[in-house]
Structure formats: C-alpha cells, structure tokens
Amino acid sequence: MADRRLRVFYTVARLLSFTRAAEALHMTQPAVTFQIRQLEGHFDIRLFDRAHNRVTLTEPGRRVYEYAERILGLYAEMEISLKELNRDIDGAITLGASDSVAESLLPTLLRDFKRERPDVNLRLKIVAAAEIVHMVKSSAIDVGVVDGVIVHDMLKIQRCHVDQMVIIVQPGHPLAGHERLSAQVLARYPLIGREAGSRVRTIISEYVATSGMDAHGLDWSLELGSVEAIKGAVEAGMGVAIVPRMCVARETELGSLICVEFDPPLRRSFSFVCQQTQARTVAELLAFAHRYAANNGQNVVSD
DSSP states (O other): OOOHHHHHHHHHHHHTOHHHHHHHHTOOHHHHHHHHHHHHHHHTSOOEEEETTEEEEOHHHHHHHHHHHHHHHHHHHHHHHHHHHTTOOOSEEEEEEOHHHHHHTHHHHHHHHHHHOTTSEEEEEEOOGGGHHHHHHTTSOSEEEEESOOOOTTEEEEEEEEEEEEEEEOTTSTTTTOSEEOGGGGGGSOEEESOTTSHHHHHHHHHHHHTTOOGGGSOEEEEOSSHHHHHHHHHTTSOEEEEEGGGGHHHHHHTSSEEEEEEEEEEEEEEEEEESSOOHHHHHHHHHHHHHHHHTTOOOEEO
C-alpha cells in the first residue's frame, strides 16, 4: 500500500487534529504522532506547528499536503487499473452516504440495480456527509452519494437525481386538505425534524429564508435521529414534518400520512462521487443511475 506515513500525514493535515486523525485511522494518538515524527525526520523539516491546542501546517507542510493528495489519488487509480488487468474485481461495490440520503434515494435505486445485476454485492456505509469526498479520495469507499452539487478537480461528479421535499401530516390535520402551501404556514405549527446542522435542516432553513421568513422563527419542537422516527411521530399527531417525497410512498399509499407540496416547490439534488478511473462494476452502477434518473424525468450532469 502507499507509504503509511504519508497517509497518516494527509489525514492529520486534512483534519488539523491528531486526535481526530487517530480516530479516523483507528490508531492511537501516540502512534499517529510517531508516524508524523518519522516523516518529519525523513525530510528533516517540521510539517506542523502545534501551539495553544491548535495544529496548523507549516509552509513545507502545505506543500507536502498538495503532493500527498495527488500521490494518494494516483495510487488509488493505479490499484483500480491493475485490478482490472488482473480481473481481480470481486463484483462488490462499497458505497458511502449520510443516513438521510441512505433512507431516501438509495433503497429504490439499489433495489432496481440489484434486479439488473444480482451478481454484484453492494455494501453501504453510513458516514458523515463531510467525510464522503475524503473517503472516495482515499479509496475507503468506491462511490459516495452526497446532497447537492459539488466540484472537485480530482474526482468524477455525476448529479443524477432531484427529489422533492414535502410537508407531511396525519389525516385530519388542518393542513391535510391542501395540495400546496407556502413556507409561511410552517411558523404556525410545531415541527418535527432532524437535528440542527443536518443537511435537511439546512435545506429547509435556506428555503424559508428565500420566502422572506426568519428561519429562527420556526418551532422545532422535536428533533429525531432518523426519517422513520420522524414519520412515526407525525403519525402519532405530534406535529408537522418535512421529508423527501420518496421516503413516504408507502405511508401515503396506505393513507397513514398526507403529503402537501410546497409552493414554490422545494427540491434537493443528489450527486454520485467516485474516482476518475473506476472499476467496471462502479461504471455500471453510475450508468444505471444515469438511466434511472432519466427515466424519472430528471436532468443528469457529469463533471
């Protein structure tokens, strides 16, 4: 594998924390410190400044970081290329996604892909959204799925789906008889949602702000850790929630929840992220996602 000292350095430099780097690498902090000292000794130069409980890169450290990013990216491409030549592809794809993406977009998409390619094993890791790009770059996962549109020179980005966010209420709720509602109505009811700082909450706050409202005026009376828990709370009559439409297809069909659209519509997009050079099975998954989005009337953009 690529020089371990370089991988350790890259992780510390990216996180600017020896403690967090040790957690990410599943190492002890003294072991991380030892690897950094080994690398600094090899180059006979200091790579980090450590003062007042802060870690910063020195000028040589910034230069090494730039090279490390390119070296590790090339190493990952080499591994994929050689595996293809040796036919060492095990028919498995490891995906990484935040829990909100995993609960909304992926179940239907991956189910349909498995119907087409039952021989491919799929592994899904639930990870923090902020870590997905770095995990793709380091080959910890083959494909990352993220909210929104991102730009990265070293990775392939394919936006492949746009989902509509809807208001959900229990039958009999005062809002249940409406087809569309403006954001202003949210201020009148207790809201159920994900924790503050989550991607979904950010999307809602930005939408509310564009409607001329103060997002701080929303009454988030109950914060829960999953879409399933949120749906259950709404069904129990505890408040109103905003979720991706695809997450409540079963409940709306059964009649246990009512969906109300926003006017204007509130949408969020998803992007697939992978190495520029992909294994054959990864390329097939991306092509399938492209067709899946097109068949559902979505625009697809690749970078």
